[in-house]
Amino acid sequence: MKFSEEEVPNWKCEACGEALVMREIEFAYMKGSFHVELPACPKCNLVLITEELAMGKMAEAEKALEDK
Amino acid sequence: MSEQEYTRWMTESLCPTCLTRVPAERVVEGQDVWLVKVCPEHGETRTIMWRGTPDLPGWQRPKIPSRPPVCYTEPNRGCPYDCGLCTNHGQHTCSALLEITQRCNMNCPVCFADSGSVAVPDSTLDAIGKWLASVRHACGDHIVIQLSGGEPTVREDLPDIIRLARSYGFGFVQINTNGLRLAEDPAYAWQLREAGLSSVFLQFDGTRDAIYQKLRGRDMMAEKIRAIDHCLQNHLGVVLVPTLVPGINQQDIGAILRFGMDRAPGIRGVHFQPISYFGRFPEIPDNAQRLTLPEIIRAIEKQTDGLMKIEDFAPPGCEHSHCSFHGNFVLLENGAVTAMTSKNSSCCSKPVVASEGAGKSTQFLTRQWAAPEDVTSAAPLPPSKKTCCEPSQSPSLDEFLQRVKTHTFAVSGMAFQDVWNVDLERTRNCCIHVVTPEGKLVPFCLYNLTSAGGQTLHRGHGHANLAS
Numbered sequence: 001m002k003f004s005e006e007e008v009p010n011w012k013c014e015a016c017g018e019a020l021v022m023r024e025i026e027f028a029y030m031k032g033s034f035h036v037e038l039p040a041c042p043k044c045n046l047v048l049i050t051e052e053l054a055m056g057k058m059a060e061a062e063k064a065l066e067d068k
Numbered sequence: 069m070s071e072q073e074y075t076r077w078m079t080e081s082l083c084p085t086c087l088t089r090v091p092a093e094r095v096v097e098g099q100d101v102w103l104v105k106v107c108p109e110h111g112e113t114r115t116i117m118w119r120g121t122p123d124l125p126g127w128q129r130p131k132i133p134s135r136p137p138v139c140y141t142e143p144n145r146g147c148p149y150d151c152g153l154c155t156n157h158g159q160h161t162c163s164a165l166l167e168i169t170q171r172c173n174m175n176c177p178v179c180f181a182d183s184g185s186v187a188v189p190d191s192t193l194d195a196i197g198k199w200l201a202s203v204r205h206a207c208g209d210h211i212v213i214q215l216s217g218g219e220p221t222v223r224e225d226l227p228d229i230i231r232l233a234r235s236y237g238f239g240f241v242q243i244n245t246n247g248l249r250l251a252e253d254p255a256y257a258w259q260l261r262e263a264g265l266s267s268v269f270l271q272f273d274g275t276r277d278a279i280y281q282k283l284r285g286r287d288m289m290a291e292k293i294r295a296i297d298h299c300l301q302n303h304l305g306v307v308l309v310p311t312l313v314p315g316i317n318q319q320d321i322g323a324i325l326r327f328g329m330d331r332a333p334g335i336r337g338v339h340f341q342p343i344s345y346f347g348r349f350p351e352i353p354d355n356a357q358r359l360t361l362p363e364i365i366r367a368i369e370k371q372t373d374g375l376m377k378i379e380d381f382a383p384p385g386c387e388h389s390h391c392s393f394h395g396n397f398v399l400l401e402n403g404a405v406t407a408m409t410s411k412n413s414s415c416c417s418k419p420v421v422a423s424e425g426a427g428k429s430t431q432f433l434t435r436q437w438a439a440p441e442d443v444t445s446a447a448p449l450p451p452s453k454k455t456c457c458e459p460s461q462s463p464s465l466d467e468f469l470q471r472v473k474t475h476t477f478a479v480s481g482m483a484f485q486d487v488w489n490v491d492l493e494r495t496r497n498c499c500i501h502v503v504t505p506e507g508k509l510v511p512f513c514l515y516n517l518t519s520a521g522g523q524t525l526h527r528g529h530g531h532a533n534l535a536s
Contacts, residue, residue, distance in 0.1 A: 026462060031380070031407045032398070034468040057465055064472040065408055 011048065013041035020048060027058070032065045080492040082148070083107035084520045089146065092491065099123060103489050115488040116355045117390070120362050122378060124390070127362075129383040133158030133497060134423035138206040140508045147492050151515075151526060152508040153206075153501065160426040161207040161509060162386050162433070162499040165244075166199055167191075168229055169218040173248055176284050178311065182347040182518075191505070196229055200236040202507030209237035211430055212437075214244055214269070221249035221256075227263035234264035240434040242267040244309075246288075247295030257302040267437040268299050269339070272308035274320040275327050282316050300334035305439040307478075308338045314359050321364065322371025329477055332399055333440040337478030340364050344484040346516045353488070361393050364481045376479065380407035385425035387482075388494040394480040396436075398471050400463050408476070426499050440474045485513040487520065 011020045020039040025047055027034055039048040049058075081092035081103060092105035094117065101118035118124040137160070141152030153161075170188040172179075191199075203213070213233050220226055220243050233241045243260070247270050250257055272292055273283050280288040299306045308328050312318055321340070328335045342359040345352070368376050376395060383389040396408040463471065485494060490513060498511035510526050517525045 027465070031410055032468065033406075033462040034465045035462050036465045057469060060469055061465060061472075064469070 008039045011039060013044060013046060015046070016041055016043040018043045023047075027061075029062055030065045032061065034061065079103075079494075080147070081105045081490050082487055082492075082517075082525075083110050084113055084487045085110040087487070087519050087523065087525055089148070089492070094124075094491075096124070103491060113488060114355075116358050116360060117489050117491070118362060119360045120366065122362055122365065122381075124362075127383050127389055129385060129389045129425075130419035131159075131385075131422040131425060131497065132419050134160055134421055134426070136160050136206065136509075140202075140206065147496055148490075148511075148514045148517075148525060151510040152504075153510075156496065158422060158497040159387070159499045160423045161203075161211055161501045162426045162430045163212040163214055163501070164203045164207060164509065165214040165216050165500065165502045165512060166196065166203075167217055167502065168196060168215050168220050168226075169223050171222045172217060172219040172246075173222050174219065174246055174284060174286075177348070177350055178283065178313070178343065179348040190223060193225065193228060193232060195505070197232055197236075199503045199507050200233055200238070203503055203509070204236050204238070206509060209239065210434075211238070211240075212433055213238045213241045215241065216244040219246055219248075221245050227259050230260060230263040230265050240266045240438065242269055242437065244269045244271075245295075246271045246284075247292055250298050251291040251294035254298045254301060257298040257304055261302045261304050265304060266434070266439075267305040267307065267336070268295075269307050269309050269437075270295065270299075271311070272324065272338075273310050273312075274317040275323045276320065279317045279320060283311065283313060296331060296335065300331070303439045305336045305437050306331075306334060307336050307437050310338065310340055312340055312342045312359050312364065314343075314357055318359060318363075318367060319371070321367045322373075325368065325372055325376070325479065329399060329405075332477050333475045335477075336437050336440070337480065339478075340481035342481070342483055344513070345486040345488065346484075346513075346518045352520055358489075361390075361481055361483050365393055368479065375405050377407070380409055381479075382409050384429070385420070386422075386429035386499045388491075388497045390483070390491065391494055391498070392480060392482040394478065397477045397479065398468070399475040399477050400471055401467065402463075404461070405477075406468075408472075422497065429499070436476060436478050485517070487517055490514075490517060 005022060008022055009019045013020060018041050021042050022037050023040040024035050025038045027036060077094045079092050080089055083090050086109060088107060090105045090107050092103055095102045095104050099120045100116060101124045103115045103117045106112045135155060136153050136157055139153050139155045141150050141154045143154045143156045144150050147156060169190045215229060230241050241264060243265060245268060273279050277287040277289045280286060296306055308324060310324055325338055328338045365378055365381050369378050381393045381395040384392045384394060398406045398408060400406060495511045495514050500512045501509035502512055502515040504510055515526045
């Protein structure tokens with residue numbers, strides 16, 4: 001699933017009914033941390049992570065942080 | 069103590085006087101661990117092997133031994149006399165070291181190879197070709213080839229030797245050098261690079277000439293810097309290799325790391341080697357003249373003001389746990405350092421197959437120790453779109469991934485063993501092997517090991533013939 005930033009407000013949080021907004025989200029895994037701009041619910045702060053991001057760059061970062 | 073616990077602390081070693089194999093015990097006294105052994109003829113020897121935290125009992129990465137796929141000798145009199153490797157060996161080769169000359173352009177008071185003391189003709193290209201064929205047959209061509217000596221750059225045909233190694237399919241060729249020749253001439257680094265050299269393991273004992281005066285008998289800092297500049301200009305990866313000697317340069321550990329990080333990503337990391345007493349050394353050492361791995365790890369934390377911490381370092385996945393430590397760090401654009409290694413992450417109790425660790429280690433080293441991906445050719449990062457007032461302290465995911473590729477800085481330390489502290493459990497699981505003149509493979513420490521009286525175990529012997 002892929003969508004553009006312009007489409008983000010068209011997405012609604014199922015629990016709160018609020019339109020999603022782009023937010024800077026901080027991720028921490030093992031000893032590393034980094035931030036990503038992601039669609040999030042302004043009310044409950046639930047974040048939408050696309051499969052592309054999870055299986056792509058985030059998996060890459062995870063692999064890099066795991067011990068060699 | 070249960071029998072299992074007791075056995076864990078038992079091993080075998082050698083008598084420093086006669087090189088006879090003797091039982092040995094790792095004795096824990098407080099936070100220190102001693103290797104204690106008794107030769108029926110020459111008595112007891114006690115040598116410090118581990119001082120303080122992180123504690124040795126917790127410093128484990130258990131492995132299921134992996135017999136090398138090709139062994140050139142069969143066990144006869146047992147370890148360490150039948151090396152070649154023999155079928156009792158427990159780990160595959162990750163680095164094969166070829167001594168291409170015994171000559172050296174220095175005459176250091178300390179030298180593991182005792183180079184330059186005896187005039188020995190250089191090996192011919194034909195002989196080196198046979199060694200390479202032998203290594204490839206035993207280990208494949210994915211391993212690290214280290215060209216060493218002596219000082220390999222004294223050979224005018226070094227570029228031909230590098231080309232020869234590459235022609236046998238070895239993808240990663242490294243030289244161990246004092247850097248003098250590289251400092252003399254920028255074109256020389258280019259020649260080596262063109263020939264197919266990947267990386268330079270540079271003797272780098274400190275950041276001050278006073279250290280070189282004591283350890284090498286002369287000023288060297290200006291030459292070291294020139295050698296590094298020439299390597300980096302020619303896209304050769306550089307790893308700084310300090311020999312650490314108590315009372316001489318252990319206070320310079322932090323300065324060495326900062327020197328390296330300031331020149332990253334060209335400088336790929338620092339590989340500390342506490343002094344071992346084999347080959348040429350001034351006198352038989354007492355325990356105060358020994359530096360153990362945990363002392364170096366603690367010094368790193370202290371001397372980098374906590375930029376690198378004790379818990380950022382882990383035991384090795386390839387060689388025996390007691391032989392080394394390593395920690396990898398990503399140097400971020402804002403000057404922050406992110407640790408990538410965690411002792412806890414690698415220290416699970418489940419043993420792994422040793423050869424898998426060797427494979428991973430080789431993959432990592434060949435990537436890490438070579439020059440980094442061209443930083444300027446990396447894709448530009450998308451502009452950061454801050455949505456709040458406070459700037460984030462962490463990098464963006466894109467920056468992090470890019471810096472991992474280009475700015476990973478590897479810090480490691482390896483404790484070589486001499487006749488006083490040699491532990492045959494460690495040498496049996498060694499992955500760094502010297503190629504003998506006959507084309508066999510012998511663990512680095514055993515090849516270089518000399519008795520208190522200077523007698524060698526393997527160097528200069530067709531076969532070890534001691535203690536028979």
